[in-house]
Amino acid sequence: MVSDFRKKKLLHVYNAFFDADRSGSINKADFEFAITKISAKRGWKHGDERHQKLKDKMMKIWEGLQQEADENNDGEVSKEEWTALWDKYAKNPTKASDWQNIYCELTFWLEDTSDDGAIDAQEFSSLYESFGLDKEESIDCFKKMAGGKQKIDWPHFQELWREYFAAEDKEKPGNLIFGCYVCSINPDSHSHSHSH
Ligand SMILES: [Ca+2]
Ligand SMILES: [Ca+2]
Ligand SMILES: [Ca+2]
Numbered sequence: 001m002v003s004d005f006r007k008k009k010l011l012h013v014y015n016a017f018f019d020a021d022r023s024g025s026i027n028k029a030d031f032e033f034a035i036t037k038i039s040a041k042r043g044w045k046h047g048d049e050r051h052q053k054l055k056d057k058m059m060k061i062w063e064g065l066q067q068e069a070d071e072n073n074d075g076e077v078s079k080e081e082w083t084a085l086w087d088k089y090a091k092n093p094t095k096a097s098d099w100q101n102i103y104c105e106l107t108f109w110l111e112d113t114s115d116d117g118a119i120d121a122q123e124f125s126s127l128y129e130s131f132g133l134d135k136e137e138s139i140d141c142f143k144k145m146a147g148g149k150q151k152i153d154w155p156h157f158q159e160l161w162r163e164y165f166a167a168e169d170k171e172k173p174g175n176l177i178f179g180c181y182v183c184s185i186n187p188d189s190h191s192h193s194h195s196h
Helices: 004-018 028-042 049-069 079-091 098-111 121-130 135-146 154-166
Strands: 118-120 151-153
Touching: 004 079, 004 154, 028 049, 028 121, 049 079, 049 098, 079 154, 098 121, 098 154, 118 121, 121 135, 135 151, 151 154
Parallel strands: none
Antiparallel strands: 118 151
16 A cells, blocks of 8 residues: 555656656656657757767656556556556665666756756756746755755765655655655646746
8 A cells, every 4th residue: 555645756756757748647758748848948959969868768767667567558657557666666665677777867867967966956946847846846845855965966866766755754855856746736837838
């Protein structure tokens, strides 16, 4: 049984990041959509090294995710399949699948826009803002999570990431690694049409 608390965290990641086109389900089109969206935002063009890296990693994540989670083989990862997948992970977080490790690395790489091997509040909140999360909320989350530190390096990030998917404890700092998991996302964020 997955607790309501963990389910909330898992569905936050599902809705805010993986279901990029906001269709209510995850399939290959979400990954293609996210590649296009992120590349456009960063100014990465086809053939650029970073565009290619993003594409390769995203497709590896999709293939691994589908293989592991898509129990009924319909080409979609439903919310139920997604929750079951991460429940399996939580039972043994040190035995993550390759695609889960790639996903963790990719998130860190996308956040560390300055390429100094650590992420700060600006980098953290900017990426999540592009996925429709409130920027100020994300900055608050970063501050709480970092516990006084200005930056989070790669070993620290991995530790927080594991906590997010496995922890039942509501006080764990890792619960904030994907921003505010109880806040709603802005469904129009990818169209850039919303005003403040
Ligand atoms: Ca979708
Ligand atoms: Ca399925
Ligand atoms: Ca950085």
